[in-house]
Amino acid sequence: MALISSILALRRDARILKLPPYLSALCIIVGVVWLLVLPLNEYSRNTYVSENALLPGQVHTYFTGSEHNIFRAYRHEVAGLVDKPLEEKTQKLGDILQSSGLKVATQKYEYHSSGRTISGQNVYAILQGPRADATEAIVLIGAWTNMDGVVNHSGVALVLTLARYFKRWSLWSKDIIFLIAGDSTAGPQAWVDAYHDSHSPASIEPLSIKSGALQGAIAIDYPAGPWGHRFDKLHIVYDGVNGQLPNLDLFNTAVSIASGQMGISCTLQRMWKHDDSYQERLQTMLRGMISQGLGHASGPHSSFIPYHVDAITLQTVGDGWHDEMSLGRTVESLFRSLNNLLEHLHQSFFFYLLMQANRFVSIGTYLPSAMLIAVNFTITSIALWVQSGRPKQDPTPTSTDKIPSKTDMVAVKQDNMIALIPEASLAVIERSLFLPLAFVSSAHFLGLAPLYIFNNIPEAVLTPAFHTITALTLLLPHLTAYTLSLFHRPSRQETTLIQCLSLLLVGMFLSALATLNFSLSFLVGICAAPLTFVRPIFPPPASGGSAASSTFVAKNRIPLSLAMSALLSVVNPMVIIVGATRYWGADIVDVLVQAAEGWHVWGLWTQVVVWLVWWPAWFAGAVVVAGSVFAVPETETGKAKT
Template sequence: MALISSLLALRRDARILKLPPYLSALLIIVGVAWLLVLPLNEYSRNTYVSENALLPGQVHTYFTGSEHNVFRAYRQEVAALPDLSIEERNNKLADLFRESDLKVAKQKYTYQVADTNISNENVYAVLQGPRADATEAIVLIAAWKNMADEVNYSGVALVLALARYFKRWSLWSKDIIFLIPGDSTSGPQAWVDAYHDGHDPRTIESLAIKSGALQGAVAVDYPAGPWGHRYDKLHIVYDGVNGQLPNLDLFNTAVSIASGQMGIGCTLQRMWKHSDTYEERLQTMLRGMLAQGLGHATGPHSSFIPYHVDAITLVTVGDGWHDEMSLGRTVESLFRSLNNLLEHLHQSFFFYLLLQANRFVSIGTYLPSAMLIAANFSIMAIALWVQSGRPAPPPNPTATKLVKKPLKKLKFDGRHYVEVPDEPKNEKEPSDSDKKEDPTENTTDTTPPVTAVSNNGSTALVPTASLQVTERALLLPLLFTLSTHFLGLLPLYAFNLTPAAELRPIFIVTANILTLLPLLTAWLLRFSFAPTPQQTTLIQSFSLLLLGMFLSALATLNFSLSFMVGVLCAPLSFVRERKGMVASGVWYAVLVLLNPVMVCQVACWVAGVGVEEVLLKASEGWAVWGLWTQVVVWGVWFPAWFAGSVVVALGFFPE
């Protein structure tokens, strides 16, 4: 009973409000440290194929010998196409597919990005599986231009050669679709949208030929020049739009076939040399998190993953002894494995972090890292809410006269304590000695009043002030928090719809506005609404509460984006309205450096790319891929940053 009484008294102790900042800092440190230990062997494991039906590398491949001559003939045909118009080029490619006795169709599409139109045409052919009933299909892709804007000579020639080669086999239990889009991003997106009837018929042409449900897709990126070039390794690209990933079994099957059956080394995340050290594992993981967090398309395969079509891109890199025949046999064996599937890949992981080609971290191991960082905002929001309900301390406690009152007498009646009335006293005329002034009367008693609290037969004395809860003025904090979230729609609209030539001026103007806007807003609040300390505390509480909720939900969808935004917003848990220009100026300078526009500019400088290029690619992602990274930046990150900056800026304008 004594322990329960102590706990009841402790939960009302004002000193407990000093713990949340330290707990919040601890969660941030543990969350970052958790991420740093993931590359260790104790927290990661080797990859494995969960779907036994895939049987990677268990078949003999026959794409060799005379097929090499066919491939070189197709490469010569492709080498003559870059100088032709889009229509003439696709007519030639369609004729080459028809010569292999395939059904061929074309698709035109147009996207409006800023003030420019992205227009091109896709050409595709369908091989009806001899043992198939047109209910399932696999896609083989070779974009005319790869992500580096190079003509994919050998990749397109290899798809043409494989189409002719696959047509002669009678073992296919699924249809095979051969797709040659005009580019690596908008073309595949237009095609897969139209395949699933998710397109706008006014700008994207519907497909004339369709097959069954798509079970998987493999893209080939082999530029190699018009006359070919031998390669050293296969770079497997697997990142999808908005951070979505294909089933890990598809990646593991490709690695098993390429490295185990064909003897081709595999790499990922542009780590060309990987000696499996801790530093290289960590670098690979961080690069994967960056690509996932940005959410942009990294290859022709990226557009398929949002439709639950597992897809990867095989990119040839380096200068070695492997040629197009080894890549063709890799694709053949991979398609033979996918041909064995009786259902969608589902047994392996859809959420993972890869450390190298043969090692990964599952979601159950890495998810607490982002969740801990998100939890620190929720803890601070709750602490600020409790703090806002506490009565403000008097301006000069030592000068406040407190009346010393005796404690009430309590009596236990069997169930709880009840107050015992005072005994009557005999009143009599005070004597002269009684009239003498009591030396203890009219003195200041600095002992705070206490109240007896009973519970289950036990009593405890707690400060009376700690039991009081003041009324919270919620209107201004709620309106301000909602307004900041709506304010984020303005830059979201501006950056996605501004013409390309005006993106940099808009960026500079936005950077200057975000530097001064919190100061102007704080000035208006101070002299128009005169917010009380309780109201500024509630503004921070509501802002951090929404931030923690959003990041917790986002961590289950895009772990990397949630983690990055959480780390960049970490100082918001500790900023407060400071008295004095120096303290306010230091905190405000820190927050200015952490606003979304400034972070974007620094990131572009570190990566060596132009801001205009990044903004244009983001605008393209919004219009073509349905990218929602901008929504997180301007709808989650910016409102929290703005609210914290305004609270700090209030320190520049004393009451």
Template structure:
């Protein structure tokens, strides 16, 4: 009982508030350090196929011979359609599918994004499996243009060739859909939305023919010219919209078939020369986290994953001795494996980090990293909550009794100073007297602590900080709406203006509140405001970590300084904190990120608007409704010390 009483008495000890900053820093260090050890063999595993029914690479492939001549004929025909209009191109592709006795249809889509019209047409055909009952289907995709905006000449020709080749086989137990979208991102999204009746008929045409539930999708990106091009490796692209990933079994099946059966090397995340060292593993993991965190479409497959359709894209890279026959055999073997499935892929992982094409980290191993970073905000929030319930203490420079900037003193403060000037002599003796020390009193054989004035409980006023926090989150709606709907040519200029304005916004808000409402920005209110803001930030990031781990880690790492900035009257310290927060402004971070990655800011903004209207991208929601309000509150709290 004596030990229990002593532990309870510690809650009155103000020294306990000195621990949270160290605990928060420890959580951040361990969380980031946790990521750095993941590439080690002890914390990662070799990939394996969980679904035994797939049987990858267990069949003999027959694609070749005369099919090579058919492919070359289609390749020249596709090349001749490059300069044709969309309608003429779609008509000719439909005719080729008709010649193969397939059900063919087209789909027109017309999106308006940032006052720009994006219109094109998809062509697709359905091969009804001889042993199928039209309840399940697999999709083979060959986009007209790839992610580099190059005409996917050989890729489209290979899809046409495989459609003719697959038609001759009677072993298919699933329908096969051959899709040729107008581009690599918007076209597949329009098609898969319409397939699942999730489209807006004002912009996307409904599908005329359908098959059964989509089991998987494979896209081929082979932008060789009319004379072909030999490649060295296959780049397997697997990132989906909003960081969602396909079942790992599909990825492993494609890698196993290409590497073991066909002898084609596999690479991921643009790591063309992976030596399986710690540095290469870490770089691959960080590239994957960046791509997952951005949440953008990385290929035609990305649009299928949100509908729980496992999909990947196979991209030919390098200069080697492999040709279209090898790629055709790879796709044949892959579709033969998917044809064996009796149910949807579910055995393997849906949450993982790939270190190379044959090594991964599961969610149970990497998730604590994001949780530790999120917990650091919760620890600081709880410490500020406890501090707000205690009697206020002087902040920085307690020896100074006059404000640093008397020019900004409000009339109410001047009148108050005049009234209190007469009482200063009477209170001088009480102020000069030493504070009452904490004493220990023996009671029933135990010691109890009498709280001093600094540890006495005070009443919390919650309405004002809650309204201020709600206002900060409401402000984030303005850039969220503006950047997703503004004219595309004016987006860069608008972004630069927003970056400058938001950097000055904390100073403007704190000055206006101090001058017009001097009773609002009290230390008590600011303490509660920062506490609620960090508590919400920690909760959001912890929940986000289970949906998009990489985005949670990226935002959490950038927001770490918000746990340690405080209001102070020291001009130099306030200026240093404001300078650091200015660099952590979401607008500034995005702008610096585009320069480091070597991409155009205008392109990023336009793709973000397209993602919002077409893909259902939620990265902007996290940036403007989670990250920006937390940054704004932290900057306002620090800036309020400049007017004291």
């Protein structure tokens, strides 16, 4: 009985509300440390192929000899088409594929983004597998230009050569589609959208011929010039749109064939030299997280992954002794492995972090780090909710206070036992929720304005628009706080509830996002972490309280509030975006143009998280802190003095 009485009495203990900031800080620290220990051998493991039917590297490849002469002839043809009109180039590529005995078709596409028109034409051909029933297909992609805008001479020529070479084999149990896209992003996106009948007929032409369900896609990025260029390594690009990843078995198969069967070293995330040290593993993992967090298309393969089509891009890098025949045999062996599949890749992981070509961490190991970051917001929001329901003056009896009488006690029944608890210990004041709910809802709806502006305005006005919106986001919290002080000054409870509801939504959104895009959830959570610890500094009450503390708060309230507002200005999403672009040497206009292109072409939703989750939370926290500058002392009844 005494235990029940003590537990219920703890509700009014002021020390309880001092714990949540330390718990939140502990969650953030543990979450970051959790991520930093992942590259260690004890927390990561070697990659392996789960699907036994793939049998990577178990077949003899025959792409040699006379095929080299065919390749060089096609590369010469491709070089001659560089300066030709689009229609002539498309016609010539179609004729080459048709001469190999394939069904050929073309597709036009046109997108509008940031005042620009992204248009082009895809050429594709279908090889009907002699042992296939047109229910499954594999795609081989050679974009005309790669992600850097360089003409993919050898890549396109290799696709044409492999089309002619694969046609002569009778072992294919799946159809093979050869796609020469107009570029590395819009072209593959238009084609795969039309293939799945999810395109807009106004901007994308439907496909005239199709095959079965796509089981996988391999893109070749080999931008060697008209005279060829030998390479040293294969850079395997696997990041998809919005942080989605292909099945790990496809990546492992490519690495096993290239490094094991062909003797070609493999690298990823632009880590050209990897000595398998802790620092190199950590750097590779962080690069992969940043790429997934941005959610942009990293190659022609990225457009296929949202349709659950596992895809990667094989990119040649460096100067070495490997040539197009080595790459051709790698692709041949990879297609032979995919040809063995009896069902869609499903046994291996779809959520993982790679630290090198042969080491990874699965979702069960790394997910707690992002969840801990998200939990810290929830802990603080619960503490603020409890605080908002507590009376202004806590009953803290001293030795001189009289013992409560029976009329001041409340009977609490538990398991056929009755405990008498002081009524003051259970007192909860009524919460005023209208203003907090309206404010938080309005803040999230306000984020729709920059989301629409940056995704739709022309490129020419992006720079002034960005600087204008950045200045507005820095000034808007102070203007909002001042306006509220003129019309309806929020009480301390309402201010606490605004911050409570805002942090509760952030914790909920980031927890859900962590299961879809771990990297984006973790990065946004770290950037928004200061919002957990900022608090408004109110003036001391008109009566009551310690004289020394009241004097200190009265003298330093405004400087402390301004210092906290300055801290929040530094962690403003717009300021962080500017700092990140300058750190990586990028142009902010290029970043905004690519983001707008991703919105209209790829279906990128990173901007949604920034403007409808992160920015509203920052805005609410900034308004709460700025509002304490205009606050006035409250009386013991909680009403502001007039």
